[in-house]
Amino acid sequence: MVGCLYNYLVLIGNVYLLSFSIIFMTSKCFFYLFNLKYQVTKISFKCHINTNIQLFAMLHFHHDLGNIVYYGERDTPDSALNDIIIIIPQWLIYIFRLVITVKNPSDQWAEFRSSWKKLDEEGLLEERLLRRMWQKFLEKFEALLQLMQKFDLLCVKTRSTLYKQTTGTKSDRLFYVPSLLKKNEGDEMVSLDKLAKSKNTAVFYVDFDGFLPEGLYYRLVVRIVHWSQQRKLDEGYDPRLFYQQVKVYIDQNHDAIIRILPEKRSCIQVVIYRLKIGGKQLKPSPSVCKELLQLIKENLLDIGHKWMKRVDFNVCVLCNVCPEENLHLHKLKECLVSTPRCGLDDGMDTCKVRRLFGKDNRNQAFQDTAVQGNSNVPWFLRPLIGVYKDIPSPILPFHIMTEVCVLLDPPQPRANDWRSVACKVGYDCYISYIMNMMKSPTMCVMHGWSEKGLSMDDFKDCMTEINRHDVVGLIEEHLKL
Incomplete structure (x- = not known):
């Protein structure tokens, strides 16, 4: 016990000795020093900090204190951020302002x-x-x-x-x-405004209770645009950006509009609509609506946790009872479990809301007209018709695949999970369907990997492209044994 305490105190002393050395070394420098990581590594050996774990822990410790800016990570050794330590955080403002x-x-x-x-x-x-x-x-x-x-x-x-x-x-x-982007009342933006008011759409609102920082909205847009592009890697679908408004691709049948509501500046409006078939505007799929809703909530929570901890929001839907001049919002979670009252005698009709965002129809994607008939569904995606078989992945041993599934199954804000693997093999149109299956989505997609003639090296390259170095490291570690 005494020995452990002694070693801990020695480590703390070494960390502070290294910290004072860094401050002394950089006191004569300009606002930043790009090659500081090299000098820090040299000093760390003199302070008996001999492992990368201890070095990264010290740098992140001072980052959390606000003494430096450092975003390097041990699990991404090739990242350019590993070699940058910014001493004066205000210098970042200068770089961004350019x-x-x-x-x-x-x-x-x-x-x-x-x-x-x-x-x-x-x-x-x-x-x-x-x-x-x-x-x-x-x-x-x-x-x-x-x-x-x-x-x-x-x-x-x-x-x-x-x-x-x-x-x-x-x-x-x-x-x-x-x-x-600058404000521009173009023809396309006007048409998007009309589409947002169509009845055959799914619309929900993210209400920030009177205060919506524009920076939060733009950060959300950047993440959604990145996610949308990952859904359509093969065909290069291009999002359309406007002033405080963006139109993005969801799947082959659905697009979405995300914008700051003109009538209420502290509210983000999300409109999900289906492409016209034979000139008719069809209703959007509930599985798609729930997927986008969950994606936006996850990203807003992540942005709030990292950058704007005091900003809160509620997901709402528009009241369909009150007249247009008195329109207001109801919380979505309340509409899914009860009927909100408007005035003394009226209650809001929540059938559409529950159909689009509720949990009572798990197999909607299978019944959806976007996948018409069993013949259009890949064989490995048909557990409901008795064709699915639990077989090991042909490119990786089964025990490795199970660990890969643990890493890739949880949804990530930037969609660098099993969904990127699905896009890589051309199964992006079945993502909504896979999400409703009672199987591991990663395992389901990987069963179809060999059908495309792709190898384990192709899978590792795919993981590297989406910055999932943890998966690459896991595979390489197992294959060395």
């Missing part, structure tokens, strides 16, 4: 006029313009870009038209920056 700012036309560089126009009208930032903004820091361009993505300020356009038409070099990348 991008998230409004420039007068006279201050815009002439050779980038077309790039500025694309940024103002479409919310798309070309990499060549971003490199011009950060021309003093090109040595660590990728690290700064990862910082912007870490703060949900932008996301990469996965498949851009510009990228396809050119040689495919990195300088052709495009980035969505929704916070830089």
Whole structure:
């Protein structure tokens, strides 16, 4: 006991000795030092901090205290963020302000006029313009870009038209920056406004009780745009961004509009609609509605936990009893279990709300017209008709696959879970169906992996692309035994 306490005190002393060494070393530096990680590693050995676990623990400890800014992680050794330690956090504001700012036309560089126009009208930032903004820091361009993505300020356009038409070099990348869009009452935005008021849509609201920081909304949009693009990797579906409004892809039959409600600035409106078939507007699928609702709630909770802890919200639906001039919202969770009263004698009709967002129809996706007939459903996705068989994955031993399922089954805010695997093999249109199955979704998708002729190395590459290095490490660790 005494020995453990002694070792603990020695470790604490070493951490503080290293901390004072860092502060002393950087007191003569500018606001930041990109190569500080190398010096810190050298000093740590002198302070008897000999393992990466102790070094990362110390750096994250000072990050939590607010002394430094550090987002490196042990499980992502190749990340550029591992080598950046920012001593003066205010320097980040300077870096972000070079991008998230409004420039007068006279201050815009002439050779980038077309790039500025694309940024103002479409919310798309070309990499060549971003490199011009950060021309003093090109040595660590990728690290700064990862910082912007870490703060949900932008996301990469996965498949851009510009990228396809050119040689495919990195300088052709495009980035969505929704916070830089300017107000524009275009024809397409007006048509989206009419669609949002259609009866054959599923609409819910996220009410922030009088105060909605615009930064929170834009961070949510960045995450949803990233998620939407992952759903359609093969065909390169492009989200449409407008001022405080975005239109995104959900699946082959559904799209969604997410916007700040013009009549109530502290409220986000989410409209889910189905594509027209034969000129008719069909009703949206309940499984799709519940999936998007859950995704938005998870992301808002995560954003609030990381950046805005005091901001609270409620998911609501519009009252369908009161006249238009007195319209108000009811909490969704109350509508799912009871009938809200409006006035003395009226009660809100909640049948539609319960059908779209309730839990009473688990097999809706199977019955949905988006999957018509058993013949259109892959064989490994048919447990309800007795075709499903529990067989080991052909590319990995079964005991490894079970551990992979534990990691990939839980939904992630950025959809870097089993859903990305489904998109990779072209089963993104069945994601809603798989979610309603009583099986591990990862195992179900992996049963179809070999049908595409994909190997274990392809699976590891897929995991690397979506930043799931924990899965790659698990596979490599087991295969070495």
